[in-house]
Amino acid sequence: MRDVETSEYVVRFSFWARFQHAAIILLFGVLLLTGMPQKWPYAEASRWVIERLGGIFVARWLHRAAGIAFSGLLVAHLAIAIAGVMSRRTQPSMLLSRKDFRDAIDNLRYYVGYAETPPPFGRFDYRQKFEYWGLIFGALIMAASGFILFFPILLSRVLPAELIPAAKVMHSAEAMLAFLIILIWHMAGAHLTPESFPMDTSIFTGKIRKDKLRREHPLEYDDLFGKQ
C-alpha cells in the first residue's frame, strides 16, 4: 500500500488556480521591481534599476499596468470564488472556521512538546489560510490605495485630499508587509520546510503525491478515500 501511495498522485489544483499563482509571481515581481526603487529613491541600486527600465516615468507606467492587471485578477478571483461557492460547485475550503484557531493552538502545543502529533488538517491548514487571507486583504488595500494614487484629482473632488498622502503611506507599508510575509512565511512554508524542501511543486504541476496528501492534509485524504 505504502509503495503505491508514493507513486500515485491526486489532482490538487485546477488550471485556474495554477494560472493565478503564475500570474501573481509575474505581477508581484514587476510591482516589486518598479515599486521598491520608489520607496527608497536615494539608494544607488534604485537609481540603477530605474535607469535600466528607461526612467521613472516608464517605471511608473509599468507599475500602473501591473497594478491594473493585479486588480483585475483580484476581482476575477473573488467573482469566480463567490460564484463557485454560491452554485455549490466548489467547497469553501479557504473560509476560516473555529477549527483553524484551535488548530493553531494545538499545532503550537505540538511544536513545544505538549502534544505527540500535530492536529489533523483539512484541504488547507491554518498557515495556508493565513497567507491566503493576507493576500486577499493585502491586495484589496494595495488596489484601493493604488487607485487613489493613480487618480488623485478625481479622489480630491469627492473625498478629503488628505487621503492621498495617507494612501501613499499605506501603499508603501502594506507592500513592505506583503513582501516580508512572502519572504518569511511563503519561503518557510513552501520551500524551506523539511517536508517540502527544496520546493512544493503541486501549485505548478497541479497534483500532489498521495502519501504527502495523507500526511499533510489527513482530513481531506479521508474525505477522498474514506477513513482507514
Added chain:
Amino acid sequence: MKQRRVLFGCGIGLAAALVVGLLAGAASSQSLPESVSYCLTCHDDKQLSLTLKDRSVMSLYVNSREFAQSVHGSQLICTDCHARYDQNHPSGATFPSKRAYVTAAYETCKKCHFDTYTRTLESVHYELLKGGLDAAPVCTDCHGAHNIQNPHAKRAMVSRSCATCHVKVYEKYARSVHGKALVEEGNQDVPACADCHTHHQIQQPGTTRFRLGSPDICIRCHGDQPLMSKYGISTTVAQTYLADFHGVTASLTRGASPAHQQVVVTCVDCHGAHDIASPRLKGKEAMKAAAAATCAKCHKGASPDFPAAWLSHYEPSLRHAPLVFLVDLFYRIFIPFVVIGLVLHVLLHVYRMSAGR
C-alpha cells in the same frame, strides 16, 4: 631698451607697493607708489580723453582715491595691467570702439586670476560674447576696473552689477524676501544673484539640468540647521520635499527622456525663483489659494482642496495630517508584530522538526 625700463619700473613699483602694503595696510592716495603717481600726473585729469575710430570719446581719467581704496590699490601698479604702456606710450586711437577696448583689455585679469578666467569661458556670458554679442559682460563690467572691491564683502554691489543688464529680474529679486533683506537690511545670510547662479561659470537657467539641480541650491541654506534656526525656519523642508512624490521623481530622473525631466516639480515651481515671498507673511489662506493655482498648472481640474494632498512641508503628526500619522503609526507597530510572530512560528516549526525525529 624701452622694455627693460618698463620692467625696472615694474620692479620698483612692486617693491613700493609691498612696502606700502606692509606699512600702511589700507592705502590712501598719498601713499601710492611713485610709478602710479607718475601715471596720475596725466590721468588725474577729468578732461583727459581719447577719440576712438568710431568717433566715440573714451575718458582716460583715473580716480586716484578710488584706486587707492580698491583691493588692488596696495598691490598693483598701473603697468601690471596696462602692460603695453610706458611713459612714452602712444595716444593713438587704435581701437574701433570703446567696447572693443574693454573686451580686449579685460584679458589682462587672467594674468593673476587664471582659474577664475577659465571658469568664465564655460559660462553663458562667454557663449554670448563669442557669438558676437558685444554687450555680454566681461570681468570689469561686474567688478569695475580701478575701483574693484572685495566681492565677498560687497555682495549687494555684485548683485547690483547684474542689474545693469537684468533689470526686470533684479527688480523682482529686490522685492523678494531674500532681496529685501540684502538690499534694505544688508543681511549677509540671504542669497545674492551669484549664490544661486554661481559667480563665473554661470549657466543658462532655463535648461533641464539647471532645473533639476535647483533643489540642491535651495537646500544648501534651507538644510542648514544653525542658519535656519536664526530665522525660525524648519530644515525639514528639504526632507519633506524629497520624501514626497515630486521629490522622488526629481531624484529618480536619471535615464528619463529630456521631455519628461522638464516637467519635474522643484522648489521654484511653487515658491517662485526671483520673487520668493515669505509664506508666513503671505498668510495661510493666501498660501492655500496660491498652492491650488500652482497645482492646477499641471493637474488639470484640481479642486481647491487638492493642495491638502501635499502636507505643506509638515511632518505628519496628530496636529498636521493626523490620518497620515495614524496610518504610519499603525504599520510601525503592525509590521514588526506580524513579522516577529511569523519568525517565531517558523523557528518553532524547525525546532520541532529537528528535535522530534
